[in-house]
Amino acid sequence: MNRKLFNNLICFICSIILLTSCAKKQEDEKCISTDKAPVTKIEGATTASANQEVNLTISFTCFNGCGQFGNVEETISGNTTTIIVNAKYTGCICTQDVPTRTTLYKFKKVQVGTYQLKFLQTENTYLTHTIIVQ
Numbered sequence: 194m195n196r197k198l199f200n201n202l203i204c205f206i207c208s209i210i211l212l213t214s215c216a217k218k219q220e221d222e223k224c225i226s227t228d229k230a231p232v233t234k235i236e237g238a239t240t241a242s243a244n245q246e247v248n249l250t251i252s253f254t255c256f257n258g259c260g261q262f263g264n265v266e267e268t269i270s271g272n273t274t275t276i277i278v279n280a281k282y283t284g285c286i287c288t289q290d291v292p293t294r295t296t297l298y299k300f301k302k303v304q305v306g307t308y309q310l311k312f313l314q315t316e317n318t319y320l321t322h323t324i325i326v327q
Contacts (some may be wrong), residue, residue, distance in 0.1 A: 217285045224285035227263045228280045230255060232312035233293060235322040237300075243326055246301040251312065253278045253296070258288030262296040273309040275319070 208275030229252040237249035255261070269273055276298070302308060305326050309318040 194300065206209065224283065226282045227279045227303045228256065228282065229313060230260070230263075230280035230294075231314045232276075233276055233284050233314070233318060235312060237322070239323060240325050240327065241300070241302075241316075243305055244301065244303045245326075246299055247324060248311075249298045249300060250276060251282065251296050251298050252293050255280045255282070255292050255294055257282065258290050258292060259284040260287075260294065262294055264295075265298065272306050273311060277313045288294060305314070 213238045232251055232253050234252035235249055235250075238247045253262075258278040259282045261283070266277040266279065268275040270276075278296070280294070298310075298312065300308070308324045308326060310322045310324065312322070314320050
């Protein structure tokens with residue numbers, strides 16, 4: 194009887210070890226980060242009517258294969274908008290290539306004027322796209 198109890202106890206312990214070893218570990222969550230992504234190219238219209246939405250295709254560089262579009266930060270000062278594209282990196286093991294990704298940036302103004310969109314490339318260096326709203 195003791196032998197049967199011992200075998201059941203060993204099976205129970207092995208089952209617990211097996212089930213807990215497959216649980217998601219907290220270190221997996223550490224493999225998510227964001228970083229500023231340098232904008233390399235802007236494609237889209239340079240003129241628009243008031244209250245017309247303009248879609249600009251923004252190309253940006255990620256620092257490894259895990260990088261994807263994260264979000265956009267905007268700072269508006271008069272007719273100048275400074276835009277920072279942030280890439281989101283998900284994954285602990287990433288390819289070491291430097292891919293170029295794209296995203297859409299939507300621009301729309303109701304007031305007529307000349308607008309400067311300054312996209313961050315590197316620290317204090319910007320790629321500027323001018324849109325004239327008529």
